[in-house]
Amino acid sequence: xxxxxxxxxxxxxxxxxxxxxxxxxxxxxxxxxxxxxxxxxxxxxxxxxxxxxxxxxxxxxxxxxxxxxxxxxxxxxxxxxxxxxxxxxxxxxxxxxxxxxxxxxxxxxxxxxxxxxxxxxxxxxxxxxxxxxxxxxxxxxxxxxxxxxxxxxxxxxxxxxxxxxxxxxxxxxxxxxxxxxxxxxxxxxxxxxxxxxxxxxxxxxxxxxxxxxxxxxxxxxxxxxxxxxxxxxxxxxxxxxxxxxxxxx
Amino acid sequence: xxxxxxxxxxxxxxxxxxxxxxxxxxxxxxxxxxxxxxxxxxxxxxxxxxxxxxxxxxxxxxxxxxxxxxxxxxxxxxxxxxxxxxxxxxxxxxxxxxxxxxxxxxxxxxxxxxxxxxxxxxxxxxxxxxxxxxxxxxxxxxxxxxxxxxxxxxxxxxxxxxxxxxxxxxxxxxxxxxxxxxxxxxxxxxxxxxxxxxxxxxxxxxxxxxxxxxxxxxxxxxxxxxxxxxxxxxxxxxxxxxxxxxxxxxxxxxxxxxxxxxxxxxxxxxx
Numbered sequence: 217x218x219x220x221x222x223x224x225x226x227x228x229x230x231x232x233x234x235x236x237x238x239x240x241x242x243x244x245x246x247x248x249x250x251x252x253x254x255x256x257x258x259x260x261x262x263x264x265x266x267x268x269x270x271x272x273x274x275x276x277x278x279x280x281x282x283x284x285x286x287x288x289x290x291x292x293x294x295x296x297x298x299x300x301x302x303x304x305x306x307x308x309x310x311x312x313x314x315x316x317x318x319x320x321x322x323x324x325x326x327x328x329x330x331x332x333x334x335x336x337x338x339x340x341x342x343x344x345x346x347x348x349x350x351x352x353x354x355x356x357x358x359x360x361x362x363x364x365x366x367x368x369x370x371x372x373x374x375x376x377x378x379x380x381x382x383x384x385x386x387x388x389x390x391x392x393x394x395x396x397x398x399x400x401x402x403x404x405x406x407x408x409x410x411x412x413x414x415x416x417x418x419x420x421x422x423x424x425x426x427x428x429x430x431x432x433x434x435x436x437x438x439x440x441x442x443x444x445x446x447x448x449x450x451x452x453x454x455x456x457x458x459x460x461x462x463x464x465x
Numbered sequence: 466x467x468x469x470x471x472x473x474x475x476x477x478x479x480x481x482x483x484x485x486x487x488x489x490x491x492x493x494x495x496x497x498x499x500x501x502x503x504x505x506x507x508x509x510x511x512x513x514x515x516x517x518x519x520x521x522x523x524x525x526x527x528x529x530x531x532x533x534x535x536x537x538x539x540x541x542x543x544x545x546x547x548x549x550x551x552x553x554x555x556x557x558x559x560x561x562x563x564x565x566x567x568x569x570x571x572x573x574x575x576x577x578x579x580x581x582x583x584x585x586x587x588x589x590x591x592x593x594x595x596x597x598x599x600x601x602x603x604x605x606x607x608x609x610x611x612x613x614x615x616x617x618x619x620x621x622x623x624x625x626x627x628x629x630x631x632x633x634x635x636x637x638x639x640x641x642x643x644x645x646x647x648x649x650x651x652x653x654x655x656x657x658x659x660x661x662x663x664x665x666x667x668x669x670x671x672x673x674x675x676x677x678x679x680x681x682x683x684x685x686x687x688x689x690x691x692x693x694x695x696x697x698x699x700x701x702x703x704x705x706x707x708x709x710x711x712x713x714x715x716x717x718x719x720x721x722x723x724x725x726x727x728x729x730x731x732x733x734x735x736x
Contacts, residue, residue, distance in 0.1 A: 436543025440707040
């Protein structure tokens with residue numbers, strides 16, 4: 217199993233396991249993680265949420281199995297402008313089939329809560345067995361060299377009718393060979409306009425072939441912004457792989 | 466086994482009519498004053514009940530012969546509804562070995578989208594205590610409600626919700642037969658009404674503005690079977706246009722076990 221995924225290196229996620237099972241992580245708020253307004257892009261925050269919550273859930277599923285993300289939800293409370301960013305994930309429930317982990321993301325530079333999220337994962341038993349870790353686990357000390365390309369450039373995103381599309385190169389895949397859930401989150405945010413304030417993302421099927429396309433459909437406009445439905449599609453496999461409901465400012 | 470739902474039950478009093486097909490379901494609910502807030506619009510917590518019933522039924526049909534448990538429910542309102550009836554249409558997004566995902570759109574009498582909701586269900590091995598979904602389908606068929614059924618007071622009041630501490634979003638509610646589901650636990654959709662009451666109290670107190678709940682994302686961790694159920698809330702942000710709160714629901718009669726964690730958004734108004 218690849219211990220450090222490319223997306224983890226790109227975002228610069230460092231994670232470690234606490235004695236009580238929580239996963240705590242940090243990310244330096246580098247320029248390539250910021251959007252046009254100078255704050256961390258919601259999509260990169262979703263990647264952090266998925267990484268910290270997924271690892272926390274996976275460790276809770278051991279020794280019987282490991283996990284895949286099925287549902288990721290977050291409300292963005294305040295922008296992250298200073299950094300470093302801190303993630304703290306804790307397991308709320310371990311069931312027979314799934315694990316629920318809550319994740320709080322804060323900006324240590326300002327001390328404010330940035331996002332409040334929850335990740336639900338399904339427990340699966342991989343063919344080769346669950347990954348073997350040295351405990352307590354420390355992950356992600358290996359950083360990609362600076363400077364990194366900006367997010368849209370790194371993802372090779374191009375605009376298509378009603379949304380965005382990206383190739384499914386090796387660097388976007390997780391150890392199971394499918395698109396990393398955090399990258400799906402990045403794509404959803406970009407399709408919705410990059411100003412996500414609230415997202416619920418259901419992972420329905422893996423992205424295996426590519427290219428992967430996300431298209432947004434406005435549902436309505438309220439006093440606090442627009443509500444959109446975003447479909448993610450594995451174009452090469454001709455199937456919908458994720459559905460999200462996104463509120464944007 | 467006692468027939469479910471009993472003669473006096475929220476499913477009858479909310480006058481839900483539903484039809485669970487294979488792969489899709491449809492349900493209607495009249496918009497009555499008891500389901501509306503002080504702005505005269507249908508409450509999000511009323512819609513979660515409709516959404517929970519229709520999605521749970523469809524998920525149970527889809528998961529047969531296994532049974533299901535609600536894992537999470539989300540609701541995003543896009544416009545208000547104050548008269549007539551709303552119609553919910555549910556479809557299966559995913560029917561996997563361990564998970565069923567349902568999407569539900571709710572429209573008003575003119576066909577305009579009122580809310581979009583999603584619900585995820587964990588697929589569980591069937592046990593003897595699980596109801597026969599086909600029997601539930603029959604019970605929910607049109608024309609089976611008691612003749613005097615109907616909601617004659619605000620939904621929250623009928624549930625027995627009391628605000629204990631508005632500033633901290635603390636509300637309490639008993640677990641009565643009127644609001645139990647087929648498993649004997651507090652109905653998941655009615656949980657939405659409790660979460661709504663807690664968040665609304667806290668966010669209105671924090672903002673000083675008449676915010677109304679528009680989005681609910683609830684993650685269900687455990688059943689609430691004993692009661693009273695009690696919330697605790699944290700206001701993340703609140704101004705005169707928008708507020709966000711985190712609400713937790715515990716069953717005080719079951720060693721204060723955590724039942725549900727939720728994230729709630731409230732805004733000033735809906736179109």
